Amino acid sequence: MKLSSQAQAFVLHFGEMGSRWGFNRTVGQMFALLTIQSEPLNADQLAQALKISRGNVSMGLKELQAWRLVELHHLPGDRKDYFTAAGSIWDLARTVFEERRKRELDPTLTLLRQLLLNEPQDEQETLAQQKMQEVYDLLELLDQFANTLSRLEQKDLLKLMKLGSGISKLLELKARAKGGSTKPT
Amino acid sequence: MKLSSQAQAFVLHFGEMGSRWGFNRTVGQMFALLTIQSEPLNADQLAQALKISRGNVSMGLKELQAWRLVELHHLPGDRKDYFTAAGSIWDLARTVFEERRKRELDPTLTLLRQLLLNEPQDEQETLAQQKMQEVYDLLELLDQFANTLSRLEQKDLLKLMKLGSGISKLLELKARAKGGSTKPT
DNA sequence: TTGTATTTTCAGAAATTTCTGAAAATTGTA
DNA sequence: TACAATTTTCAGAAATTTCTGAAAATACAA
Known part of the structure; x- marks a missing residue:
């Protein structure tokens, strides 16, 4: 397995970005490689292509499986485990998005x-709790919205994302349809 | 500056989550504290409340300023710099969202x-580039969408986020309004 | 069974990130 | 100007995360 310089650059970049996206360098690299690679790869091939240890690959694959980003395959007459990216680019993005929502918002x-169940004991705490309530309301809303988006059919999601500033107009349209003011701005 | 156990828990949690949100533990803690605190705090107060070194606070504040999450204030007759969270909870969330878009997508x-400017040299590279193009198209769309969302007026953003699965219906509504098929599904 | 191929584990090494605290730089005052 | 208050810097220490590689565990075939 020799990587073209293109592939090399892509893989290294995903390694660098990995930490910002929620996984470590080598997991990022493995994910990148499996994403641009059409053929399934086994652990030895990953280790060799990325020049990392076999043990690290094993741990990385475990993590990618926890993220539900890879799929296990078996080739006839070969006892090794082979892996591919789990689904299309859109599937992968959706999965990363869902996992990150879980990890970044839910806790x-x-x-x-x-x-917020506790009774505030003084002025200070009352103010702090007010802020916490605001944070909670916002994160809760964000969480639900993220949920809604990731459940949307790809067709609809695409439409929505392509709306651009047309979103405002659409929301206005809806307000009117529901019987709001009939006077457009 | 004594923190209530509530505040303590909130601050520590933001410290833990910090790394998932793009900053380190103490920066997360400082941000949390400034968020629930209504009064401006100076660097010494932050260091004392969080039990971290003065130097660390200085670096943390610099980073929070780079994120545009804090505001500098001066109290009359006091030469120290005082800081507050920059704006409402919504403002803060919007800022974190924007900064993260920049850091996680733009590079x-x-x-x-x-x-993608390079000519693929063989079959292998052609396939890899196809995947990269797909990744590019998706991230580009996501980037623009994130941009649109962060420019939306709070009122509209709130409406949109509260729509839930009503989004599909709204998109359908729009399709009809634009002169699509008149037969609803 | 036994033997071989393969994967997983995990203790310690290496790399990276974060933090401290003293010294240097800056700012404002008199 | 001299001086005191404040902030910033940054070398090295501490903490944390990542990685390696050998040993243990597992899976499968004969």
Whole structure:
């Protein structure tokens, strides 16, 4: 497995960005390679192509499986495990998006729900809780919205994302359809 | 500056989550504290409340300023710099969202634009470039959509986020209004 | 079974990131 | 100008994360 300089650059970049997207360098690289590679790869091929240890590949694959970003395959007459990216680019993006929502929002929502159960003991705490409630409301809304988006059919999601500033007009349209003011701005 | 156990928990949690949101532990803590605190705080107060070094606070504040998440204030008769969170919770969320879009998408878009300029040299590279093009198209669309969302007026953003699965219906509504098929599904 | 291929685990090494604290730089005052 | 208050810087220490590679575990075939 020799990587073209193109592939090399792509893979290294995903390694660098990895930490911003929620995984470490080598997991990012493995994900990138499996994404541009059409043929399934086994652990040894990954280790060799990325020049990392076999053990690291094993851990990385475990993590990619936890993210549900890779699929396991078997080739007839070969006992090795082979992996491909799990689905189309859109599928992968959706999965990353969902996983990140879970990891970045849910723990905070859980904590805030807890904290907001307590009675504030003084002025100071009352103010702090007000802020926490605001944070909670916003994150809760964001969480639901992210959920809605990731459940949307690709066709609809595409339409929505292509609307651009047309979104405002559409929302206005809806307001009128529902029986709001009939006077357009 | 004594933190209530509520505030303590909130601050520590933001510290833990920090790395997932794009900043390190102490920056996360400082941000959290400034968010629930209504009064401006100076660097010494932050260091004392969070039990971290003065130097660390200085670096943290610099980073929060780079994120445009804090505002500098001066109190009459006091030479120290005082800081507050920059704006409402919604403002803060919007800022974090924008900054993250820049940091997480833009570098990759730039790289992919570059790579896609090269002529593929063989079958292998052609396939890889096809995938890269797909990744590019998706990230580009996502980037523009994120941009649109962060420019939306709060009122509209709120409406949109509250739509839930009503989004599909709204998109359908729009299709009809534009003169699509008149037969609803 | 036994043997071989393959994967997983995990202790310690290496790399990276974060943090401290003292010194340097800056700012404002008199 | 001299001086005191404040902030910033940054070398090295500490903490954390990532990675390696050998050993253990597992899976499968004969």
